[in-house]
Amino acid sequence: MKLRRFGRSAAVLSIAALALTACGGNGDEETTDTASNGGAAASGNLIGGGASSQEAAMTAWTQGANEANPELTVSYDPVGSGSGREGFINGAYSFAGSDAAMDTDEQSQAEAICGPDGVFHVPSYISPVAVAYNLPDFEGENVNMDADTIAAVFAGEITEWNDPQIQDQNDAELPDTAITVVHRSDDSGTTENFTAYLDEAASESWTYGEVEAWPSEITAESAQQTSGVVGLASSTEGAITYADASQIGDLGTVAVGVGEDYVPYSADAAAEAVASAEEDAEAEGAVVLDRATDAAGVYPIVLVSYHIFCHSYQDQATADQVREFGNYIVSEEGQTAAEESAGNAPITDGIRDAAIERLDAISVQG
Template sequence: MKFKNVAATGAVLVTVAIALSACSSSSTTGSSTTAAPSTTAAAEATSAPLDASLTGTITAGGSSAQANAETAWITAYNAQVKGVTVNYDKSQGSGGGITNWLAGSYDFAGSDSPLKADQQTSAQTLCGTGGGLNLPVYLDGVAIIYKLDGVTKLNLSTETLAKIFSLAITTWNDPAIAADNPGVTLPSTAITTVARSDGSGTTQNFTNFLSASAPTVWTAPASNTWPITGNVSSQKGGSGVVQAVGAGSGTIGYADHSAIGDATAATINKVEFSQDAATAAFAAGATTVPTATGDLSQKFDYSKLTGTDVYPIPLVSYQIVCSTYKDAKQAELTKSFIGFVASTTGQKVAAKNAGSAPIPDEMLTKVLASLATVK
C-alpha cells in the first residue's frame, strides 16, 4: 500500500482562502476578524479572533510528526497575523522538544507523548505551581513501512508485528508472516528493523501499543527510547527512519504516517490507515488523564481499538505550554498561535497538508478552554 503525501515532500498546499475559511462571512472590529454565527459554525471550535496587529517571535520545537502540520499552520496563521514569526525546530524530536522547553529555550514544545510525572514536577520551576499543560492538537497514526522486493501488499497481525520488532522473527518467509499473508510469495530475505535513535513520542506510542496489545511477546518496556538492541538500524527523526527503510532491502520501520511520503505501508490487522480510521480510534479508545488542572493528556485503551474501521496504532501529539508564563508577551503570542492551531480551521489546514485527522470538535473546545486559562 502506497501513501502519497504531498506535504511530506515540502509542498505546502494551504491557500489564503482556506486559512481564512472560518472568517469568510465575518464581522470586523479594528484589526480582528471573527466569523458570524451560523447553524454550521456553531458546532465548530473557534478560537478568539486573531489580532493581526501582534508582532514578535515564537520559538518552539520537538515532534517531527508535527513537522508538516506545523509548516502548514504557520503559513495559514501568517496569512492573517503577518507580524509574528513562528520558528519550529523539528530536528529535536519529542524528547528534545520537552528538554529544551523545560530549559526555557522554547515557548512551547511539540511532543507525541505528554509530560511524564517527573517532567511535570520540573515544569513547575518554569511555569509556576500550575506546571505545564499538554494540549492535544494533532491526530494521526504510526505507520509500519517496509521495503521488500516483490511484495507490494503486506498485512501484519499485532502478534507478528511484536515478534518482528522484538527480533523473534528474523526472515521474511517466517511462518507467522506467511500466515498473515496467504497467497503472497515471501522471500527468505533477512529482516532489518529500523528504529528511532532519539527520544521520540512516536516510539513511545508504538511501544505503548506493543506492550499493551502483545504483552506475552513484547516484554520490553514502553518507552520513548527504542528498547531493543541487536540487528536494529538506529536513525534520528522520522525522516531518518523513512530514508533508511527506503534505502535498504528487507527493511521495516515505523514513523508517523504524514512523514512516510511514497513509502509502502503494511496494513495492521487488515486495517489500512485513514483519517476516518484515526478519528474512530480516538473516539473508541482515548480518555483524558490530566496531570494538572486544565491538562488534557490522553491515554488509549488499545483493547477497544478493534474492527475494520479503527486504526490500531493511533498517535495523538501535543503542544505543551506553561500554565503561567514569566513573559506576558510570549504568553499572548503563544496563545494566539495555538488558538488558531486548535480551531476547526486550523485542524482542516493540517488535514489537507499533513494528511492528519482533525481532533474532534468536542476536544478542541476543551483545548481552547484550557488555553484561555494560560497567563
C-alpha cells in the same frame, strides 16, 4: 508492491536562530492591535520545538498563523519529542511539540518556567503510525500482520519476510528477503506510542514495555528523527520501520490485525481510536488510548501529538503569542490546513472546546 502516500511530503521548516530565551525574551514587543480571539494581537517571534512527526503540519500552521497575524512569526525546531520537552523545561522554547505527554517529574520541573500552575496539553495532531517496509518484490497491496507478529519482528525474533508466521496471514507470496529493523535512535514520542501499542496488544511477544528510547538489547539499525528512519528504510531492501504516516513516502505499509480483520492505516481509522479515548488523570489535556481494541474499523497504532503550553508566562508578549498561535492550531481553519498538508485526522469539537478554554485563560506571572 503497491506504492501508497499519506498526504504530502513534509516541507523543510525555516528555523530561526534560538538566540533569545523563548519564555521571557520577548517582553519588549508591543501588542496593541486586536487579535482574532478578542485579546491583544500577537507580534514578534514565537519559538517552539519538538516532535518531528508534526513537521508537515507545522509548516501549514506557521504559515497560516503568520497570514492571520502578519506581525507574528513562529519558528519550530523538529528536534524530537524528548528534546522538545527538555528545551521547553529549560526555557529555550515557549511551547513544545510532543508525541507523548509530560510525565509527573517533567511537569514538576516545568513549574520553574511556568509557575505553580504548570503546563497543559493540547492534542493538536492525530495521525496513524505506519508500520512501513521496503519490499519491492511483494505484489500484495499490504502485508498483513497481527500484533504478536509485529512485536516478534521488531524484537528480532522473526528475521525473514517469508517466515511462516507472516506468510500464513497473507495470500500473496512473500520473498525470503532478510528483515532489517530500523528504529529511532533519538528519544522519540513516536517510539513511545509504537511500543505502547506493542506492550498493550502483544505483551507476551514484546517484553520491553512502553519506552521512549529503543531497547538497546535489540540488534537493529537506527537513525535520527522521522526523516532519518524513513530515509534509511527507503534505501534498505527488506527494511521495516515505524513512522508518522504523513512522512513514509513510497514505502509499503502493514495492515494491522484488529479482531477478525486487518486494518490499513487511514485518518478515519485513526480518528476512531481517539474518539473512544479517556482523559489522562496525570497530564492535563492529554488522552489515554485503548491500543488493544478489537473494535471493527479501528487502526490501533495511533499517534496523538500534543502542544504543551504554560498556564502562565513571564511576559505579556509571549502569553499573547502562545494564545494566538494555539487558537489558530485548533481552529477549524488550522486543522484543515494541517490535514491538507499532512493528511492527519482533525481533532473533535470536544477537544477543540477544551483547548480554547485553556488557551484563553493563559495569564502573565507577577
